[in-house]
Amino acid sequence: MAAGSSIDALGQFELHPVLGALGESLRFSQSPLMMIVASVIVLAFLYVGMRPAAVVPGRLQAAAEICYDFIYNMAVDTIGSEGRAFFPFVFTLFFFILAGNYLGLLPFSFAFTSHIAVTLALALMVFCLSIIVSLKVQGAKFFAHFMPAGAPKALAPLLIPIEILSFLSRPVSLSIRLFANMVAGHVMFDMFAAFTIMLAGLGLFGDVIAVGPIVINVALMALELLVGALQAYVFAILTCIYLREAVAH
Amino acid sequence: MDIAAAREIGAGIAVIALAGVGIGLGNIFSTLVSSIARNPSARPHVFGLGMLGFALTEAVALYALLIAFLILFV
Numbered sequence: 208m209a210a211g212s213s214i215d216a217l218g219q220f221e222l223h224p225v226l227g228a229l230g231e232s233l234r235f236s237q238s239p240l241m242m243i244v245a246s247v248i249v250l251a252f253l254y255v256g257m258r259p260a261a262v263v264p265g266r267l268q269a270a271a272e273i274c275y276d277f278i279y280n281m282a283v284d285t286i287g288s289e290g291r292a293f294f295p296f297v298f299t300l301f302f303f304i305l306a307g308n309y310l311g312l313l314p315f316s317f318a319f320t321s322h323i324a325v326t327l328a329l330a331l332m333v334f335c336l337s338i339i340v341s342l343k344v345q346g347a348k349f350f351a352h353f354m355p356a357g358a359p360k361a362l363a364p365l366l367i368p369i370e371i372l373s374f375l376s377r378p379v380s381l382s383i384r385l386f387a388n389m390v391a392g393h394v395m396f397d398m399f400a401a402f403t404i405m406l407a408g409l410g411l412f413g414d415v416i417a418v419g420p421i422v423i424n425v426a427l428m429a430l431e432l433l434v435g436a437l438q439a440y441v442f443a444i445l446t447c448i449y450l451r452e453a454v455a456h
Numbered sequence: 457m458d459i460a461a462a463r464e465i466g467a468g469i470a471v472i473a474l475a476g477v478g479i480g481l482g483n484i485f486s487t488l489v490s491s492i493a494r495n496p497s498a499r500p501h502v503f504g505l506g507m508l509g510f511a512l513t514e515a516v517a518l519y520a521l522l523i524a525f526l527i528l529f530v
Contacts, residue, residue, distance in 0.1 A: 383518070388515075438511065440511075
């Protein structure tokens with residue numbers, strides 16, 4: 208933390224053991240706890256939603272079917288007919304990230320997607336999957352991607368390293384996009400809350416003015432609801448785009 | 457110049473990059489609105505791409521913000 212500033216904006220991302228002595232021995236912090244809660248919520252939503260299995264769905268079953276159809280159409284429209292094989296992976300990614308982003312918005316909870324370790328792990332999964340699928344489907348022709356078809360051959364020594372670099376920057380950009388969005392949102396919450404407290408300390412007039420940052424925080428919560436869903440969608444759609452390039456013949 | 461002042465100046469300079477992002481986002485949404493205005497039935501086609509473009513451009517803003525936070529707090 209900088210010596211001059213008195214707002215501790217990044218301390219909220221520190222991990223501590225939870226669940227008492229058990230957590231201390233297992234080194235179980237808020238992050239895996241929130242991941243388990245997110246997984247349980249998504250699984251329970253799908254299980255309880257699809258249990259009636261009615262031809263004419265009730266509300267919860269309709270919601271579960273809408274979620275399935277949304278991701279299924281996204282995967283098949285983007286990747287093509289081979290997208291059916293990757294649909295469970297994209298579904299898991301989307302709903303894990305969505306649940307994680309939204310769980311982080313509850314008071315006293317923790318957004319596990321605000322750690323670069325988590326988002327980098329997810330992005331590396333996508334990257335390694337796309338490389339493995341490319342090598343399996345296209346074999347050695349995969350390396351022909353780095354020389355774009357219409358470009359003059361003389362530019363190859365310049366173009367190929369640039370193409371390789373931009374390919375290698377995919378996991379970096381994928382992980383940092385999600386991580387920075389979550390960190391920025393939560394840091395802004397913290398800053399405006401700190402402004403409220405700092406203004407309220409100025410006496411009666413300060414108490415009145417301090418309502419301002421609270422109103423801004425409410426608007427920020429609306430923005431974070433949008434951003435949480437949008438970032439999950441962008442992660443999933445970029446996964447589909449990379450997989451489309453991987454399965455293209 | 458002490459380190460705290462240098463940090464704050466560095467963070468301030470780092471967020472100048474957000475100007476370019478603001479222009480880019482304005483571009484995306486202006487073409488989105490005008491393309492929907494010219495052909496309202498195209499809305500389901502272009503809206504998803506518009507949101508994708510918005511998120512990708514916003515990501516660049518967040519890279520700059522991340523550097524600003526790193527300078528300021530780490």
